[in-house]
Amino acid sequence: MSVKRYFPFVYFVKDRDLGGKKSRVAYKRPFFTQLHKVRDGLAREEIAALSYEAGYIYGGAILNIPDSIRQLLKKREDDSLIKAKERIIQDDLILLCTRPPLHDMEEPECREKRIILRSNNKLEKSLLGALDSFFYRCTRSQIKLKVGSKNNQYKDIVFKVSTGADIKYLNSTPPTVIKDRTAGYLISIPKIKKLNNVRFVTLFGAGGTETLWFCHILRKEFPHVFKQALICPKSQLWVFLFTVPQITPEPFLDSYTHNFDAKLVLNWSKRC
Secondary structure, X not given: OOOEEEEEEEEEOOHHHXXXXXXXXXXXXXXXXXXXOEOOHHHHHHHHHHHHHOOEEEOOOEEEOOHHHHHHHHHHOHHHOOOOOOOOOOOOEEEEOOOOOOOHHHOHHHOOOOOOOOOOOHHHHHHHHHHOOOEEEEOOOEEEEOOOOOOOHHHEEEEOOOOOOOEEEEOOEOOOOOOXXXXXXXXXXXXXXXXXXXXXXXXXXXXXXXXXXXXXXXXXXXXXXXXHHOOOOXXXXXXXXXXXXXXXXXXXXXXXXXXXXXXXXXXXXXXX
């Protein structure tokens, strides 16, 4: 019996926090001293527990080094940039617990502070290309789906940007009965043909805090849905609504009991 491994697909923090062009130090610090500066680590911890329960072992992180930084490394630190060979196989799982940056550079109002930097490498292009069939738009401020029932109001959601990611509009209409609610997305693609037919699962909210709480909700309230995402034979999408706690639990995250009022509002699977 082959060993099942999961590989977290991780993105780095914003350019300014890596000493990039927007910072005062302007790339003076070597990048190999900043490999720990990745997004959504706590959210991945929530999902790691479910992955272990499903029989997966940790295969190591896949690092999406921003393209701008990789180009700089080739000029300044060429000896520190090591090209690793692809080693994923069919029984493996690639897991992304960050909103996929499909259209971030097309979003003028968020271009400075809300984008996720892409690596533009072959692996990332294969994964994001597979997600393209799900989304008309996937940015920090708007997630608009291509799939699902035509009349489902949750196919097009505009989120607040500056103060959390509560829902601002549903299908261009301000919501009246879901105040202080947000959305979480779970997608499973059974086979990525360009990557040895590995399974790709991504789960996220519009922002980092929303992603954390959504992963927490899946672990505590809907573990069966996540486990279904690990075995479903067809591409599948789940959308949940939930409330984000207006508190800071300390010191134990699980010691706080919150009524997330989470509910499934869209469940779509690809036809043969």
